[in-house]
Amino acid sequence: MDATDPFETARRLLGAHLIGRAVTVRLTEVEAYAGERDPGSHAFRGRTARNEVMFGPAGHLYCYFSYGMHTCCNYVCGPDGEAAAVLLRAGEVIDGIGLARERRHTTVDRSLARGPACLTQALGIELSDKGVDLHATGSAVRVEWQAALPSDVIRTGPRVGVSGAGGDGDTYPWRFWVDGDPTVSAYRPAKPRRRPRT
DNA sequence: CACTGGATCCTT
């Protein structure tokens, strides 16, 4: 499909299948990142070695390492040359659940892929998977589109953990999730950069 | 080169 617009792509990714290393999830929560004009995006300050994949063609995987221990991943959107992407935040494990439990060291099934770093770990995705083509048959990580979800089951809200440059917090409703789904991650407000003086 | 902060998660 045409993955030019990160917002439309985010909606289409809900319900789609993300296939990792012997584990598959049905995506239930994502966030859109608009690229160089978006203060919350890794591409806000332009092209670098790390975010180069975001500037490439749509349908590739952008992953990054965070907080010393976590890897998260994104679906890169187009057009080629623009750094839009969709952060894959949560999903329901629909295949390989035993392996997912081992990787996550938990038996709470709703939490196996609840949160972007958990999702990545459950699927066995590594930082070195950055750049793989998510629609090529031989790739270690793939996306299979499903029927678009009706708009009335898609809810939107502010993004998690993103502190916008224009002030305190991110006010754009660029987070999308499946209404009522137990695998959607808990909302946490962005941490302020500096401790606010009370 | 050194310094700093992060699209998080888990435990207290």
Place this chain on the structure above:
DNA sequence: AGGATCCAGTGA
């Protein structure tokens, strides 16, 4: 509320 823990961006 805080700690784990390392990569990448920034500035000298």
